[in-house]
Amino acid sequence: EEAIIIVEDEDEDEQESMRSSRRRRRRRRRKQRKVKRESRERNAERMESILQALEDIQLDLEAVNIKAGKAFLRLKRKFIQMRRPFLERRDLIIQHIPGFWVKALHSSVPQPPQNFNFDQPT
Incomplete structure (x- = not known):
């Protein structure tokens, strides 16, 4: 009688284990890509919704x-009309003051100091 000896090839088991591991990794990567794709799609939809809002x-x-611009113009016109009589009365009074504008402009322009010499640089 012949004896049959079954020798398990450890290399085959190892190879099968590696193939199985690769398949699991591929499945995991596919699932991760799918989740990322779905996440990007949800983000795009959310962003579109936010931009629309x-x-x-x-x-x-x-x-x-x-x-507001129209209301501001109406208000501005109203206050111009309210100020007009006062400005007209002021102008009438100023017309009767001899040399008013010369004095007003002269006093508003800064004057150089009295001891300032224009001819000599400092």
Whole structure:
């Protein structure tokens, strides 16, 4: 009778183990790529939603700014009208003061010191 001896090849077990390990790593990488892709898609959708909200707010703000500008112009005109009689009366009074503008401008322009000599550099 012949005896059959089964010798397990450790190299084959090792190779099978490595193949199995590679398959698991590949599956894990595919899953990670899928998760990353889905995450990027969610982020893109979220970003699009945020940008749309920002654009809506900006449009609303522009409408308010237009209204504010018109209201400001109306208010400015109103105060110009309110000031007009006072300015006209002031101008009338100033017209009766001889040399008013010469004195006013002369006193508003800074004068050099009395001992300042224009001919000699300092």
